[in-house]
Amino acid sequence: xxxxxxxxxxxxxxxxxxxxxxxxxxxxxxxxxxxxxxxxxxxxxxxxxxxxxxxxxxxxxxxxxxxxxxxxxxxxxxxxxxxxxxxxxxxxxxxxxxxxxxxxxxxxxxxxxxxxxxxxxxxxxxxxxxxxxxxxxxxxxxxxxxxxxxxxxxxxxxxxxxxxxxxxxxxxxxxxxxxxxxxxxxxxxxxxxxxxxxxxxxxxxxxxxxxxxxxxxxxxxxxxxxxxxxxxxxxxxxxxxxxxxxxxxxxxxxxxxxxxxxxxxxxxxxxxxxxxxxxxxxxxxxxxxxxxxxxxxxxxxxxxxxxxxxxxxxxxxxxxxxxxxxxxxxxxxxxxxxxxxxxxxxxxxxxxxxxxxxxxxxxxxxxxxxxxxxxxxxxxxxxxxxxxxxxxxxxxxxxxxxxxxxxxxxxxxxxxxxxx
Numbered sequence: 001x002x003x004x005x006x007x008x009x010x011x012x013x014x015x016x017x018x019x020x021x022x023x024x025x026x027x028x029x030x031x032x033x034x035x036x037x038x039x040x041x042x043x044x045x046x047x048x049x050x051x052x053x054x055x056x057x058x059x060x061x062x063x064x065x066x067x068x069x070x071x072x073x074x075x076x077x078x079x080x081x082x083x084x085x086x087x088x089x090x091x092x093x094x095x096x097x098x099x100x101x102x103x104x105x106x107x108x109x110x111x112x113x114x115x116x117x118x119x120x121x122x123x124x125x126x127x128x129x130x131x132x133x134x135x136x137x138x139x140x141x142x143x144x145x146x147x148x149x150x151x152x153x154x155x156x157x158x159x160x161x162x163x164x165x166x167x168x169x170x171x172x173x174x175x176x177x178x179x180x181x182x183x184x185x186x187x188x189x190x191x192x193x194x195x196x197x198x199x200x201x202x203x204x205x206x207x208x209x210x211x212x213x214x215x216x217x218x219x220x221x222x223x224x225x226x227x228x229x230x231x232x233x234x235x236x237x238x239x240x241x242x243x244x245x246x247x248x249x250x251x252x253x254x255x256x257x258x259x260x261x262x263x264x265x266x267x268x269x270x271x272x273x274x275x276x277x278x279x280x281x282x283x284x285x286x287x288x289x290x291x292x293x294x295x296x297x298x299x300x301x302x303x304x305x306x307x308x309x310x311x312x313x314x315x316x317x318x319x320x321x322x323x324x325x326x327x328x329x330x331x332x333x334x335x336x337x338x339x340x341x342x343x344x345x346x347x348x349x350x351x352x353x354x355x356x357x358x359x360x361x362x363x364x365x366x367x368x369x370x371x372x373x374x375x376x377x378x379x380x381x382x383x384x385x386x387x388x389x390x391x392x393x394x395x396x397x398x399x400x401x402x403x404x405x406x407x408x409x410x411x412x413x414x415x416x417x418x419x420x
């Protein structure tokens with residue numbers, strides 16, 4: 001017997017219907033709103049979307065589970081396309097260091113930063129790593145993220161990098177949210193590589209990348225292309241090696257310095273370039289021509305107490321398809337796409353509609369899933385949120401609260417605020 005569900009009488013149903021590609025420029029303001037909207041779900045997929053009287057009449061809701069969304073906004077589940085979900089430990093002690101205006105390098109010298117998390121993650125057992133990460137993923141789901149990309153990069157050795165990727169597979173199998181795994185061994189140079197980044201890049205290519213396709217543990221490869229981390233040439237070498245093995249590509253680009261990361265992302269055919277606080281005009285235009293998704297992470301400068309937010313308005317105006325992500329990590333412990341949208345509106349001057357498109361269909365495109373999630377259209381997965389507000393504009397407007405009343409994943413309610 002098929003499983004069926006109706007969600008009816010939404011004050012606003014945000015369908016995001018449109019071309020099956022990331023949206024650009026003015027397209028990012030079109031939410032495909034249906035008033036008194038309804039969606040009919042069968043066997044985990046969306047069967048029909050439209051006005052409630054039509055959907056109820058044409059599909060017959062007698063004896064079928066019905067969610068009454070009167071006075072609510074119904075929308076696609078959030079897709080979070082940039083996180084460092086799997087790690088051990090925490091670094092809350094760094095907050096006081098930041099308040100004292102210590103720089104990232106100062107904090108690193110005092111025993112904080114990436115290498116602190118690398119130490120803790122290497123020491124964690126697989127089960128402990130899974131338990132810590134599962135709690136974070138559950139929180140993200142409760143805040144509406146039904147699909148989450150996760151990066152490795154807190155191992156920086158073969159054993160721990162595979163442990164992180166295997167943890168992501170366990171999370172994907174055990175938890176309701178879908179997890180998209182990305183290998184990011186090129187996150188930092190570990191201390192045991194005394195000869196520096198060139199030696200470590202060769203290690204990544206020879207000792208890790210070659211075994212990833214057979215393991216099936218990663219869909220993408222990412223590189224931190226940044227001054228003092230990996231140069232454009234070193235990043236290109238890793239990315240092209242990964243591409244030859246069939247992995248999709250992503251790039252941490254131009255976060256602190258204008259290094260040419262945006263140009264590199266376009267050159268190698270990356271699906272996304274992320275951060276983009278300081279891209280060049282040439283890099284922006286190259287991304288626009290190749291339709292490389294620009295994944296912006298406003299939680300990162302917020303948590304680092306910096307003013308260098310990405311220029312979202314300029315990226316959108318020049319035709320870059322923009323997405324948003326939490327960048328959940330030990331330095332930016334942000335599990336909420338809702339809070340991320342608030343930061344995007346208040347600190348990057350995105351409109352609520354643009355922030356919503358950036359958090360759904362464009363975010364789906366940033367992980368190659370725009371054909372299956374990110375909009376409410378027949379044939380797509382029924383990953384749907386019922387938000388406790390009558391208008392989409394209130395989602396970023398109401399700060400610091402979880403507005404998710406019901407989270408539906410694959411056609412089944414997996415979270416309800418009233419506990420039912």
